[in-house]
Amino acid sequence: MKSVVLKSVAALAVLVATTAVPAQELKIGYVNSDRVLRDALPAKAAQAKLEAEFSRREKELTDIGNRLKAASDRLDKDAPTLGDAERTKRQRDLVEQDREFQRKRREFQEDLNMRKNEELAAVVERANRVIKQIFDSEKYDLIVQEVVFASPKVDITDKVIKSLNAQGGK
Structure with missing residues (x-):
């Protein structure tokens, strides 16, 4: 019985709250985080920095892999x-x-993943500051980043x- 009364009071409170709210529109914005991390200059600069930092090691690994494959092909x-001892x-x-x-x-x-996470975290932090500035300056009520569907408006x-x-791109 108490539960029915509580539910009725709660429903009445929601009804009163929704009718008491003036007819004011919410200002909502949506940010596509993937696009920001792909298209913004700071993200591109971070990617270029990572490529420069890791390209030498990546080339060395590719060379080692090629030499290893050549040695394996030669052994085959x-x-x-070959004698048993030499083959073994x-x-x-x-x-x-290998x-x-x-x-x-x-x-x-x-190492690459760790550095990528560091660089992306810095870009995300900057993007969040920009989003907060837009939120404040344009008086948004809500800005979301992860949605299933969003209107272009x-x-x-x-x-x-x-x-x-x-x-x-700093």
């Missing part, structure tokens, strides 16, 4: 003419080289990108 070609020795060497290559590749990927992504670009 030479295997029928070369197979062990290849396994050890293990070292895999370790270096994992370290590279971990509430999409403020271009404003955010333009404002970020105006600040420069």
Whole structure:
């Protein structure tokens, strides 16, 4: 019985609250975070910085992988003419080289991911400051970033990108 009374009071409170609110429209905006992280100058600058920072190591890994593949192909070609001891020795060497290559590749990927997260976090922080400035200056009631559907009339992504670009790619 108490529960029915509480539900009735709650429903009445909601009804009173909705009718008492003046007919005022909410100002809502939507920001496509993926587009900001792809198209804004600071995001592009961060990507270029990462490429410059990691391109040498990536090339070294590619070279090591190519040499390892060539050595494996050579072993496959030479295997029928090799003695058991020599074939076993070369197979062990290849396994050890491959293990070292895999370790270096994992370290590279971990380093790259860590730096990418650092750079993206800095861009996201800047974008959030810009979104907050737009929110305050244009008197928005709500700005969302993750939605299923959004009308182009509430999409403020271009404003955010333009404002970020105006600040420069630093």
